[in-house]
Amino acid sequence: MDYHLPLRDLTFLLDEVLDLDKTLALPGYEHCDKDTFFAVVDAINGFVCDNLATCNEAGDRPGAKLVDGQVYAAPGFADAYKVFCEDGWNALALEEEYGGQQLPFVLHAALREGMAGSNLAFALIHELNFGVVEALMAHGSDHQKSVYCPQLTSGNWAGTMNLTEPHCGTDLGLIRTKAVANDDGSYAITGNKIFITWGDHDMSENVAHLILARVEGAQPGPRGLSLFLAPKYMLDEENNTTSTRNSITISGIEDKMGIHGSPTCAISFEDTKAWIVGEEGKGLAAMFVMMNAARLSVGQQGLGIAEAAIQTATTYAHERLQGRAEGEHWNPEGPADPLMAHADVRRRLLTAQGEMDAARALAYFGAGLLDEAHRAATFEARGEANTQLSMLTPVLKSYLSELGSRMANEAVQMHGGHGFIKDYGVEQLVRDVRITEIYEGTSAVQARDLVTRKVRGDGGAVVKGFVAEMLAExxxxxxxxxxxxxxxxxxxxxxxxxxxWVLSAASGDVLSGACDYLEVTALSLCAWMSARIARTASAGAGQQSSDYYADRVDAALAFLARALPRAISHEIIMQAGEPGQIFRADRCL
Known part of the structure; x- marks a missing residue:
C-alpha cells in the first residue's frame, strides 16, 4: 500500500484556512518562518515514505519477539528508529533547553499524522518518548529533567507509561502496585502492569519507565497514587547507562488484534528501584500531563489512518474495472468501467474527502491552540487557549479515532473481497486503528469528561463561544x-x-446521552471548519489551482449535505427515553 502525507491539502489548510502566521509569530518560534515550516513538512513526507511505510507490512507479520526476557523489535524497525533519531524527528517539538528543536506543535501534528498513516505501530514509540518528557518537564525534579530529558529528547533512551493492571483499566483508583521507601530516598516498586505500549525493546540504550503506584500506607483510591521513574538499566555516578539491570521482568508480549510491530508488554516489578516524580499522592495529576498529550496524539493517529485508507481506496477505485456505469462509458475500449465511474462510489469517496478535510482542519486548529497555550505572550491568552483546548481534547480523541475506524472499513468495502485479504494492506488498517478508540480512554470516557468536567464545569462557556464563532463565520x-x-x-x-440540554437535564440522563452529545459537538465544529474551507476556496486567492479550489468547495458541500445530518439523529437519540429509563435497564439486561 502506497502512502504519502497530503502535502497540498496541508499547505492549503495551514497557509490559507487556519492562521499559521499567528502561530509562527508566537514567542519561541522566531527561528521558524513559513518557508522553513513547509520545507520540514515536505521532509516529513520523505522520511515516512522512505523509512516507515517500507517496514510497516514487514513489521506486522512477525511483530516484535520476546527471547530470554529481552524484547526484539520487528524487522526493519531498528533501522528506521536510528534514522528517526539521527535526523532529529524525535526532538521536533521538544524544548531547545534539552536538545529539542522547539518547532510548533502544528508542525508536530503533521509528523504525527504522517507517522500514523505510514506505520502506526512504529509511531507509538515516539508518542511515549514525547509524553514522558512532557510529564518530567511539568513535575520532575531538576535532577530528573537534566538527566532524563536530553536522553529522551534525542531518542537515545525511550519512555513508557505504566498504568493498567490485570484487575483495573480505566479505574486507576484500583491500582495495587505498591511503593516502599528506601533509606537512600528511592523507592522499591512491586506489582504487575499490562498493556504497556513499547514496554521493552532493543532499539534504544535504555528505557525510562513512568509507573503509577501507591506508597505503602497511602489512602485507597486515586488520591493515594504517586508517580515513579525507574530505568531499565541502572545509571552510574555520572548518569551513564550501565550493564546492571533493574529488577524489571517482561512477562510477555500481548497477542493483539493489530499494531503487531509495537511490543505491548506485561511487566512485573519486584523491588524495582525507582524515584518519585513530583509530590507523594499527586501521581495521577502528574500522569495526566502525559495522558492529555497522548489523547491529542491518538486523534492524530486516527486522522493518519483515515487518510491512508482514503488514499488507497481512491487509487483502487480508479484502477479496478467492474461493470458498466450508467450513461457514458469511462472505458469504452475495455471490458468494463473503473469503479470510480459508478455514482455511488463517487458519492462515498467525495463524502469521505469532505469528512477528512473538516476533521483535519479541526485537528490542526487544536494543535494551534496547543501552541498558544504554551507560548502566547500573555497569561490571559495562554489561559484562554488552554481552556478551549481542554474542551476540545476529548472531542478530537474520540471523533478522530472513530473516523479512522470508519474510513479503514470504507477502504475494505471499496476493495471488496480484495480488501478482506492481506494483499492490499487495508485489512491491516482496520486491525491497527481499532485500538485508538480504546487506549487513553474509550470514547465513552471522553464523552463523560466532555459533559461533566468540561461543559457542565464551566456552564457551557467554551462551547457557547464556539457557537458564536460559527455564527460569525x-x-x-x-x-x-x-x-x-x-x-x-x-x-x-x-x-x-x-x-x-446537557446543562439542564438530570445527571443520569446526561451521562446516558454523552456519546451522542460528543458526536453532535464534533460534527458541528467540523461544519464550522467546512464553512471556513469553502469560503477560503471560493475566494481562490492562494497558490492552488482553480480546479483544486473547486474540489475543496465540492468536498465541503458533500460533508454538509451527507455527513453533518448524522447530528440530527444524535440529537434525537441523546434525549430519547423517559427519565430514568437507562437506570432501570438492569431489569431486562
Whole structure:
C-alpha cells in the first residue's frame, strides 16, 4: 500500500484556512518562518515514505519477539528508529533547553499524522518518548529533567507509561502496585502492569519507565497514587547507562488484534528501584500531563489512518474495472468501467474527502491552540487557549479515532473481497486503528469528561463561544455559499440546543446521552471548519489551482449535505427515553 502525507491539502489548510502566521509569530518560534515550516513538512513526507511505510507490512507479520526476557523489535524497525533519531524527528517539538528543536506543535501534528498513516505501530514509540518528557518537564525534579530529558529528547533512551493492571483499566483508583521507601530516598516498586505500549525493546540504550503506584500506607483510591521513574538499566555516578539491570521482568508480549510491530508488554516489578516524580499522592495529576498529550496524539493517529485508507481506496477505485456505469462509458475500449465511474462510489469517496478535510482542519486548529497555550505572550491568552483546548481534547480523541475506524472499513468495502485479504494492506488498517478508540480512554470516557468536567464545569462557556464563532463565520459567507450558510447556522443552533440540554437535564440522563452529545459537538465544529474551507476556496486567492479550489468547495458541500445530518439523529437519540429509563435497564439486561 502506497502512502504519502497530503502535502497540498496541508499547505492549503495551514497557509490559507487556519492562521499559521499567528502561530509562527508566537514567542519561541522566531527561528521558524513559513518557508522553513513547509520545507520540514515536505521532509516529513520523505522520511515516512522512505523509512516507515517500507517496514510497516514487514513489521506486522512477525511483530516484535520476546527471547530470554529481552524484547526484539520487528524487522526493519531498528533501522528506521536510528534514522528517526539521527535526523532529529524525535526532538521536533521538544524544548531547545534539552536538545529539542522547539518547532510548533502544528508542525508536530503533521509528523504525527504522517507517522500514523505510514506505520502506526512504529509511531507509538515516539508518542511515549514525547509524553514522558512532557510529564518530567511539568513535575520532575531538576535532577530528573537534566538527566532524563536530553536522553529522551534525542531518542537515545525511550519512555513508557505504566498504568493498567490485570484487575483495573480505566479505574486507576484500583491500582495495587505498591511503593516502599528506601533509606537512600528511592523507592522499591512491586506489582504487575499490562498493556504497556513499547514496554521493552532493543532499539534504544535504555528505557525510562513512568509507573503509577501507591506508597505503602497511602489512602485507597486515586488520591493515594504517586508517580515513579525507574530505568531499565541502572545509571552510574555520572548518569551513564550501565550493564546492571533493574529488577524489571517482561512477562510477555500481548497477542493483539493489530499494531503487531509495537511490543505491548506485561511487566512485573519486584523491588524495582525507582524515584518519585513530583509530590507523594499527586501521581495521577502528574500522569495526566502525559495522558492529555497522548489523547491529542491518538486523534492524530486516527486522522493518519483515515487518510491512508482514503488514499488507497481512491487509487483502487480508479484502477479496478467492474461493470458498466450508467450513461457514458469511462472505458469504452475495455471490458468494463473503473469503479470510480459508478455514482455511488463517487458519492462515498467525495463524502469521505469532505469528512477528512473538516476533521483535519479541526485537528490542526487544536494543535494551534496547543501552541498558544504554551507560548502566547500573555497569561490571559495562554489561559484562554488552554481552556478551549481542554474542551476540545476529548472531542478530537474520540471523533478522530472513530473516523479512522470508519474510513479503514470504507477502504475494505471499496476493495471488496480484495480488501478482506492481506494483499492490499487495508485489512491491516482496520486491525491497527481499532485500538485508538480504546487506549487513553474509550470514547465513552471522553464523552463523560466532555459533559461533566468540561461543559457542565464551566456552564457551557467554551462551547457557547464556539457557537458564536460559527455564527460569525456564517455572517462572513457570500451569497455564492448560501447552502453552506444554511447548514452552518443549523449546526450552530443544534449545538446550542444540545448544550442547553446537557446543562439542564438530570445527571443520569446526561451521562446516558454523552456519546451522542460528543458526536453532535464534533460534527458541528467540523461544519464550522467546512464553512471556513469553502469560503477560503471560493475566494481562490492562494497558490492552488482553480480546479483544486473547486474540489475543496465540492468536498465541503458533500460533508454538509451527507455527513453533518448524522447530528440530527444524535440529537434525537441523546434525549430519547423517559427519565430514568437507562437506570432501570438492569431489569431486562
Amino acid at each position: 456564517a455572517d462572513a459567507l457570500g451569497d455564492d455559499l448560501a447552502d453552506v450558510n444554511i447548514a452552518l447556522r443549523d449546526a450552530a443552533a443544534r449545538l446550542a440546543r444540545c448544550t442547553d
